[in-house]
Amino acid sequence: MSPAPIVVIGGSAGALDPLQEIASNLPRDSQSPVLVGVHIAPDYPSHPSDLLSGSGPLPTRHAQHAERLRPGRIYVALLDQHLLVDTEQ
Incomplete structure (x- = not known):
């Protein structure tokens, strides 16, 4: 079975x-x-992960460098940062 998208x-x-x-x-x-x-200025008073946390049933967190993606989780890029995914692992 192939992994979920x-x-x-x-x-x-x-x-x-x-x-x-x-x-x-x-x-x-x-x-x-x-x-x-989310493209927001780094000095914005709130972070998207804070706003999304508790909005729905999935746990939400800031993405961490070299972290393995797990199903059923929301990963939010840090403000003023890119979010890159290595699909080769």
Whole structure:
């Protein structure tokens, strides 16, 4: 069986409300990791991972360098950072 696809979502500051709506509707038993990148100034008073955490059934966290993606989790890029995925591992 092949692995589940990776879900990738990107947006800007105006995407925060829609991102919360999307997170609230993700299935609890999702087999896909969800990657989120939001273009917001680094001095923005809140972080997208804080806003998405608790918005839905999936745990949300900032992506960490060299971290293995796990199904059913939301990984958010740090502000002012890119999110790169190595699909060869």
